[in-house]
Amino acid sequence: MSFDETRLAPHLPHPATIEAYGKGGFRFAGMSHRGSLLCLPDGIWAWPVARPEDVTEATFAPVFARAEAIGVFLIGSGRDVWTVPAALRMRFHELKLNVETTRTGTAVSTYNILLGEGRRVAAALIAVE
Numbered sequence: 083m084s085f086d087e088t089r090l091a092p093h094l095p096h097p098a099t100i101e102a103y104g105k106g107g108f109r110f111a112g113m114s115h116r117g118s119l120l121c122l123p124d125g126i127w128a129w130p131v132a133r134p135e136d137v138t139e140a141t142f143a144p145v146f147a148r149a150e151a152i153g154v155f156l157i158g159s160g161r162d163v164w165t166v167p168a169a170l171r172m173r174f175h176e177l178k179l180n181v182e183t184t185r186t187g188t189a190v191s192t193y194n195i196l197l198g199e200g201r202r203v204a205a206a207l208i209a210v211e
Contacts, residue, residue, distance in 0.1 A: 093119075094126045099194045103186060106209050120144060121193060121205040123151040131208055134164040139173060145204060149177040153202035156182050158189030160208040186210050 094111050100121070102109040107116040110126060118129040122144060131141050137157075139146075145155060155174070157166070164183055166174070174181045184192070186207050196203035 093128065096125055097121060097123060097197055098126060099197055100190045100207070103190050103207070104210060106211050108190075108207065108209065116209070118209045119205075119207045121207065122148055123202070123204060124148070129206060131206070133208065134159045134162075137170070137206075139170060142170065142173075142206070145179075145206065146173065146177060148204070149179050151202060152179060152204045154180050154182065154196060154204075156184070156189045156193050156203065156205040158186030158205060158207040159183055160186055161210050 093113060093115055098111040100108055100110050100119075107114060108119055109115075115126075115128065118131045120127040120129040127144065129141065131137055145152070157164070163185065166181060166183055171181070182189075182192075186209070189205055189207055193203055193205040193207075
């Protein structure tokens with residue numbers, strides 16, 4: 083599964099707090115989205131990942147392309163705890179990206195706090211039912 087930015091536009095062209103999550107999606111900036119999200123410095127994007135097993139280097143390509151603008155990268159892995167595979171962890175390390183993986187609910191809370199503090203935060207959030 084890949085993420086082709088050239089064919090997609092962000093749902094929102096700037097960062098925003100996540101107002102709610104669950105029922106297979108998210109609410110932010112008065113909008114709702116069904117499915118997973120990438121919350122990046124230049125906007126909020128649909129993310130074609132439904133479970134941690136779908137994560138690949140290609141699905142993180144937009145994150146890697148913006149690595150210099152990101153201080154902390156959060157991965158919300160759904161309802162279960164997930165460990166980033168060694169090869170991906172090495173890629174984050176090479177790019178000097180601090181990555182933290184938690185359940186989606188915790189990642190949403192942390193993302194909102196760090197965004198509110200003006201930190202350079204981004205998140206990949208897997209939707210939960």
